Amino acid sequence: MGNSRRGRIPRRVTSAAFAVVLLTGGTAACGEGSASDPASADNGLSEVTPAAAVAKAASDAERITSLHYRVTGTVPEWGRVKAEASMRTAPMAMGMEMNATGRYGGRPLEVRFVDGAMYVRGDAVASEKLKGASWFSAEPAAWGLDLTDNNSYGVLPRQLEGNPVVQSVMLSASKDVRRIGTETIGSVSTTHYRGTVTKRGVGAARDAATGKAARERHIDSLGQFFELRIEGTLTVDLWIGDDNRTKQFRMRGDTYAAKGGSDGKPLEIIDGDPLDMTVTFLDVDQPVTVEAPPSEDTVDLATLTDGVPTD
Numbered sequence: 233m234g235n236s237r238r239g240r241i242p243r244r245v246t247s248a249a250f251a252v253v254l255l256t257g258g259t260a261a262c263g264e265g266s267a268s269d270p271a272s273a274d275n276g277l278s279e280v281t282p283a284a285a286v287a288k289a290a291s292d293a294e295r296i297t298s299l300h301y302r303v304t305g306t307v308p309e310w311g312r313v314k315a316e317a318s319m320r321t322a323p324m325a326m327g328m329e330m331n332a333t334g335r336y337g338g339r340p341l342e343v344r345f346v347d348g349a350m351y352v353r354g355d356a357v358a359s360e361k362l363k364g365a366s367w368f369s370a371e372p373a374a375w376g377l378d379l380t381d382n383n384s385y386g387v388l389p390r391q392l393e394g395n396p397v398v399q400s401v402m403l404s405a406s407k408d409v410r411r412i413g414t415e416t417i418g419s420v421s422t423t424h425y426r427g428t429v430t431k432r433g434v435g436a437a438r439d440a441a442t443g444k445a446a447r448e449r450h451i452d453s454l455g456q457f458f459e460l461r462i463e464g465t466l467t468v469d470l471w472i473g474d475d476n477r478t479k480q481f482r483m484r485g486d487t488y489a490a491k492g493g494s495d496g497k498p499l500e501i502i503d504g505d506p507l508d509m510t511v512t513f514l515d516v517d518q519p520v521t522v523e524a525p526p527s528e529d530t531v532d533l534a535t536l537t538d539g540v541p542t543d
Contacts, residue, residue, distance in 0.1 A: 253361045282409045290401035298520040305509035325522040345375040365531040398452045403468040405437035417479045422471040461487045482510040
């Protein structure tokens, strides 16, 4: 990978510490976006049922080893989010450039996950805290795993901590998948499918899976469903190309949020803002290089917190 490990931070930093070096904005915007119009053609797949086409795309997704993708939409507590990222699966690494109107006021941020550490720079970082460096780092950090293992210290929306390949296969757990029509995504002709997914449905698909790979796929999907914090039903749109691979997916649903849980206040689950997030696959299985920044241009977050709890 061409990267070198930094010295491990002696104490685990928390998301509270990032308020010291990140410039945060206000509340999130409301969800936007409308469903695509149906098309009369069916992309030559009339002999394949929608459920079978979606299942085939999910199976093919298991073999994806790297991905270049774009994320747009509205994420609860973060507002309008735009991001472009490249990732690889073995070893897991990811580099992303993003901005969020609600959390960072639209200021750009670059985030890298390499070899168990996270590196962050951009206009959303308070440069006076970096002591002349361009990046700050924190570890241990993880991205693209399941709900309990991910850790971006609150720098990324929880919804962007998930591997989009895993998120794209959620529709395979739907009981009401249907063909909408054909549309062009980029320059690729695709068939558009839509269905609804619930936590119970993903769990049932996991329990009914007969092969190891399929079961693991649904286990991962269930973890991703929890990450999305969906209250009830998730509507998923999937655009599949003639090569049976997903080119784009969209997820929409109402969410829940947690309130309290500190200073002796009980944890309360409340209604959150709507989620409406679209992920477009720009390139698949091409070489991806994500490198750690030069050590001389990086400062450990733990040295910047000045009294902010790190345990």
